[in-house]
Amino acid sequence: MVIYCQFVEAQVQIEMKTEYIGKSDYRKSENEKSEKVGDSQGAAMVHQANMTIPLSLKLNENKRPTLWAISANGVYAKLANKNFTAPLVVDEILNIGMNLTHLRPLNDRWSILATIGGGIFMSNTDFSKAGFKNVLGNVGTVFIRHLKPNLDLGGGIMVNNSFGFPMVFPALYLNWKTEGKYAVKIALMQGLELSVGYDLTKNFRLNLIAEMNGQTALLQQEGKDKMFSHLYMIAGFRPEIKIGKKISIPLTVGMNLWRPAQITDRTLKSMFQDKEYYFRASPYASAGLKMNL
Structure with a gap:
């Protein structure tokens, strides 16, 4: 499954965030049994920045956008791993990517979203060690059905080289939100995002949120191509301070509910293994900054 993002504002958008995931035990789940892996423990600090720049934007008579936009993102994750006696995890992840997106209406009810891009996915920050095997490319198309003014649902295909060769994956898109003093949002785009918010004042909103995010590192281990996946699902409270109309500061306090982190072979077979670490x-805690310029 691959997830898309949509950008329909005629402004440059910048977002920066630092996340802290507290220390917990490392476990192995296999054949419906779960056990602790020795005395292994780990925490994580994740720093990320995203920028989206609209190249052109036009609205038709139904307020549907025709958009060209370019986006860039960078993520650095530092994993504080302790007491590991086997190479089951990595200590650093660096992801840098760029995408070109095109969105246009097909008729009153349908739009099409196309994207092409790529990036570097490493288990360290030494660019001298980066090679072609650290590069992932992607191209895809999603057809979006406008079910209601505040509800879009879509599907399509995505082609990438996650397993070392081009493969086709399904792509899903969901965007539903309400506005007003109470605001609800459900989005399946760059990740999973659920939020229910209430405006306590003009410049302060309190949100109850649940999200899923993650990073990937491509590496070699014992002469074989490997992939390290680091995912985390969080839930908590997010006060958001608004400074004028263009700047907001979201702060989150809650729990990391589930954090899979494991090295697998870079093969299709690895998707169907029963073992999970x-x-x-x-x-969990995070602090961010959002700007519309």
Whole structure:
């Protein structure tokens, strides 16, 4: 499954965020049984920045956008792993990517979203060690059905080289939200995002949120191509401070509910293995900055 993002504002959007995931035990789940892996433990600090620049934007008579936009993102994750006696995890992840997106209406009810891009996915920050095997490319198309003014649902295909050769994956798109003093949002785009918010004042909103995010590192281990996946699902409270109309500061306090982190072979077969490694639940906190320029 691949997830898309949509950008329909005629402004440059910048977002920066730092996340802290607290220490917890590392476990192995296999054949419906779960056990602790020795005394292994881990925490994580994730720094990320995203920028989206609209190249052109036009609205038709139904307020549907025809858009060309370019986006860039960078993520650095530092994993504080302790007491590991086997190479089951990595200590650093660096992801840098760029995408070109085109969105246009097909008729009153349908739009098409196309994207092409790529990036570097490493298990360290030494660019001298980066090679072609650290590069992932992607191209895809999603058809979006406008079910209601505030509800879009879509599907399509995505082609990428996650397993070392081009493969086709399904792509899903969901965007539903309400506005007003109470605001609800459900989005399946760059990740999973659920939020229910209430405006306590003009410049302060309190949100109850649940999200899923993650990073990937491509590496070699014992002469074989490997992939390290680091995912985390969080839930908590997010106060958001608004400074004028263009700047907001979201702060989040809650729990990391589930954090799979494991190295797998870079093969299709690895998607169907029964064994999974993960960190248990732990405290979570983040601070961010959003700007529309």
